[in-house]
Amino acid sequence: RQRALLWAVLLAAWEAAWGQLRYSVPEEMPRGSFVGDVAKDLGLQLPGLGDRGVHVIDRGRTQYFSLHEKTGHLVTAERIDREQLCRLVEKCVLRCELIVEGQMQVYGIEVEITDINDNAPSFREAEIELRMSETTAPGSRFPLADARDPDKGRNSLQSYELSGDEHFSLAVQAGPGGDQRPELVLAKALDRGRVEEAAFHELVLRASDGGDPARTGTARIRVTVVDANDNAPVFSQAEYTVRVPEDVPVGSVLVTVTAKDADEGMYGLVKYSIKKATDMASDIFHLDTETGAIKLIRILDYEEGDSYELEVQAYDGGGLFDTTKVTMSVTDVNDNAPELTISSKLNEISEDAQTGTVVALLHVQDRDSGVNSEVRCSLDGGVPFRLEKSVNDYYRVVTAKELDREQVSEYNVTVRAADSGSPSLQSSAALYLRVLDVNDNAPVFAEERYSARVAENNAAGALVLTVRATDADWGQNARVRYRLGEGRVRGAPLSSYVSVQAETGALYALRSLDYEQVRELRLWVCAEDGGAPALSSNVSVLVQIVDENDNAPQV
Template sequence: MLHLMQDLQGKPKLIHFLLLQMSWNMVLSQLHYIIPEESKHGTFVGRIAQDLGLDIGEINSRMLRVVSRDEKEYFQVNLQNGILFVKDIIDREQLCPDIQFCIIHLQVIVDNPVQMYRVDVEIEDINDNSPAFFSNMNSLVISEIKPAGSHYPLMEATDPDIGTNSITNYELSSSDYFALDFQKYLNEIRSLELVLKKSLDREKQSVHNLTLTAYDGGKPRLSGSTRIVITVEDFNDNAPLFDHPFYQCTINENAVKGSLVFKLNATDPDQGKNGEIFYKFSNLVAGETSKAFSLDQYSGEIKVNRELDFETMNKYEIQIDAVDNGDVQMVGHCKILVTVVDINDNPPEMTVMSLSLPVPENSPQGTTVAIISVHDKDSGSNGKVNCYISEHTPFRINHAFTGDFSLIVDAPLNREIKEEYEVTVTARDEGLPSLSVSKTIKVVISDVNDNAPQFQQAFDTIFIKENNPPGSHIYTALASDPDVGQNSFITYAIIDSYINRIPLSSYISINPENGKVFALVSFDHEHITYFQCHICATDAGLQPLSTNLTLNIFIEDINDNAPTFTPLFSPLIIKISRSAQFGHHVTKIRAVDLDSGYNALMSYHMKGVMGKIPFVISQYTGDISLKRPFADSDNEEYRLTVMAQDHGEPVMTAETEVVISLVEAGEEILYDNQESKGNVEEFSEANMYLVVAICIISSIFLITLIAFSVLRWQKYRDEVNQLKENYRICSNTGGSWVYSQQTQYRVCSNAVQPKNDLIVFTPNNSVIPNNEDRISQQGTLVNPSYQPKHPNPDWRYSASLKAAMQGAVHMEGAAVLRGAAVGLEPQWPTVSSATTDPEGGEVSPPVGAGVNCNSWTFKYGPGNQKQPVPVPQIPPDFPENFIIPGSPAIISIRQDQPSAQAQKSNFITFGKKEETKKKKKKKKGKNQEKANNNTNDNNDQ
């Protein structure tokens, strides 16, 4: 199409005509179907009757038929359903070769009336043909002189398919010399060439076998291949080559003319005349040599041309050229050494050809020290020479070639043991008589860095007094190295480490040349007492060796710190009772010294003591005590100067003042308490830590105690609620509180031991509450529908009554207290029996029994005559303090004899007795004195 368009350029009329023809054909074609080639018989093509608008019922009667322009009918119509189907298999390549669009034109004809329709069926190409080459093998001949980049056209493959099913790509088998180059025009390959990547060498590879493969673009992808045989044409690019560039041979001096001396052999890898060789003497050969020998130019044989004279010339060097017959001749060279053999009239000659000195001491066995060449002008046994070493040395002679020997290392060498050897090599022939020659070779052993520097000891310890001047010399590291030269040049360095996160290099340094260690800082024993450093000694060898020295450095203490008293405040004020006796501990003086050892050993003395004082101080403990009781003549106050001194050199001291005042017994405690409040802020750091620790422990204990109390309180509440369900408070008909005539009852639930006592008072109320009336957790009767009426509107509850009505009741254990066994039941006052008079009285106990309170008090006004106060009949044997078992409360029943007092108030007191308050105050004073004494003793300690 591209070529057609190119041919049609400049011809617009023809182009318009073709376009018009194509559009006319499409108009004339009423139906257009597309089917792939190779479709089988019966393949559906289209519903032709339906597409043409024909009635399917009439196509049979109207004789519908399909007529093709070709003689062969490829399609047929089913007259039952009007479907056009394939009758014979269609091969597009046979039907339409070299045509892009393969269309079969059909005519559909029906009768009655006669109608004709135009139908085109396009045959779509499938990839049913593989690419194929014209020949299975192609041969090429390429000269090895052709340059890289040369192109050689190749025969292309053919594929009858079209479009993407045709050939789209070529591939060449892997080759170091050839590549494939093909050009595409509109996805169609137009040129295929073989490209030479690099120059050929026939002598390396004369024939190259390649495989060319063509691929189409169909699915599945098909391919075809052919073999390309490339023969490399020879070019005279190789010169003749001898087996060796140098030859040796001998000839007896009495050899006759024509005797063979040597036969040369040269080869040429070229072919034909390029590989034909002839020999000749080189132009460098002297005239005497060319006269003494003859050379056959074809066989390469060298023969004696005249009589030889060993004494005139015993050795001939013959240079031979081998020339080929190429257009451009190329020449190969070799040299032949011909030695004339004489009788044994000459001693061997020894030559040291190569002497490698000095010999490194780490040379392995077999290292060549010298090459010795030995030859004898004689021949045969007379010229056969053996070399040996007479004395014992770490060397030996190794036979290399004829007349050549090597002196090699036979044992390990050590320069530090022996650094020079004199080796005598003797060469002796086997003639009769035997002749020999000797040669002394001086072998010097060179040093290698095989010895690391060594310290005299791996560890060392030094002591440095503190407060040393910075930069002072403290140590000298000395290492030795048996090597010599730069291998023995030692440098010193300190391996860096850290002391308390500070680099060691900040403390000490070392001179890298002489190993002197200097202190960069002034050390303080109180901050650092010991540290360790590692000194590395390294030689200057090419592979440097090193060793380490561990230096333990101890900082010695000197007496540079004076003692310090604790606490720091001065003077120390002490109060002591005048009644203190002999040996009484007054206080303790303590001083600390930051030094160590004897420099920190303290001794205490009193300084400037005038007269006889009643105090003495312990020299080593600092305890101040009384050495005698106080007398009236003693002063009221003593000011003592206590001196603490250490045992260092020089001795360092510290002083503090202690003020001791004499007071009466008990006053020193109060004073100490006041002083302790003022000195809280002067606690030392250690005391502060102790206080914090005590506070933390106390807090933990308090939290534990509170948690335990809450848990126990919850348990008590549960048990009280259970008791309230099981026991209800009953009232008697008399309506008064009485003692039981029988005994005291103890109620315990769930087999739990009673811990508190419950006193139940029966209220004077004839009305029994309903079952729904319950005892609340606070110990009062609770009935939502029942509202009690007070006998007097002015009845007043005290604050304690209101609080008790809201309090909790301990009901774990209960006890019922009744009246006496005999006699009238005394009328105890109750809430219901109170007077209606506004001035009748005030009830200030909790209503109910078992309330957790310490007192129960009833008070009546003096003018309340309507409600007389009953006087209980207390048995004579009733104890004054009656304690209910299981309860810490004390019941005190007291009746005053005067009637006036009895009218004012009667008390039933639970808890502490009021009568003992004065006694307790007196006891409290005595306990206070004891506490003051104990506090004074603690301060002394």
């Protein structure tokens, strides 16, 4: 037992590691019902899952599941009707994906919707009219319309029973697919002329499912006894098979079934009816009871159903009949463009990001089939990004080379998805990405060196010249401040002779200069940006003092 438990734990861990979780939940559960502990199964930390970009995506038209941000539980977002979602499949499985944006991870989730007994068996017609010849031999069988129960397993249709009179009994045959087909059996000979009451027989057919408690449905059968009818209608084909493209216009006649009856008068007049069809087929096709023409009354969609079967009955005025099978095979047309969605993306990226950095996670799917569903994805040219295939139908957009904000500060990236149909259908998604600045440029002076001439005996505080430097970076990284390099003049600090204004780069003389003492000043000005760490550059400045005639000759 301990070894079995260990294997179960290892299997769950293996599935989680490979991005696949499986749960089950009964149908018709109220919104917010618990499905599975996703946070525990994937080892996600609580709380604050929503703040870290953890969310559930459902690729269908309806979001059936959501993630409870406080508990990390997968819960139902809508009431789920299994019969509405999965009436064409035995096992009802819904799929969604859990996106962890911070990790750029995708986890597939499969949830099996289990059946409850929420549907009673029902007949297509609550009242059934049958006509039988009085010469019908005892033991003759007459197919009855079967009941439908969209539930599955024990909750589906299990049995039939008949109540009425002694002339009839019930037999149940197994169909090709294992379904039960009720038949009315004539147990005792009919004699219309003996008593008037024998012209009609009222019966009740009851269908029951295997639920607990069981549900039932009934249909009333009225049998009319008529005079003898020698020949039954005969269809021209035992089976009709029609191939129909899914884009055929509504109102088109797809096929006409024909049957002939060798009798004359009312017994030779043939009419048609649909004896057996699924609910979906009944909503799509209409049978003309007079001509046998089967017409399309609703748009076909290959992705919803690729094959439909009808059982058509031809009956004459005496109640004799023949049955044929009509199979409608729907062929795919490239009528769905690829669906391209952005599951996760960055809005900003640093210009020093490494090559291969993921900036977006995309999902693509095409609801067509075969070659029409094969999708090729591409990026519009001229951008430093490339596409990489991820898991299943996911793609990553990653950097293909180093970025330089000073060259391009933002990108509009267009991702295109095109299928292989003819003609090809395509769709696109746009990504906007802003490049964040990194302090990778030092200030650059406008000139390689500066010089100025100043007459001696200048006023203290006089402007000598202005240096200017610019920085190709952005924001604080491009803010330039100036400072004077260290030095000495005639034993005194250089800063006692001149100063530089930190914001403007203006160089001022702090004292009156004397040509006879100092004929020139050689100094350095440093320009430093506001980055962390800061970058800087220096420029040399030569200040020449111009002589004035301020000294008299001495004898």
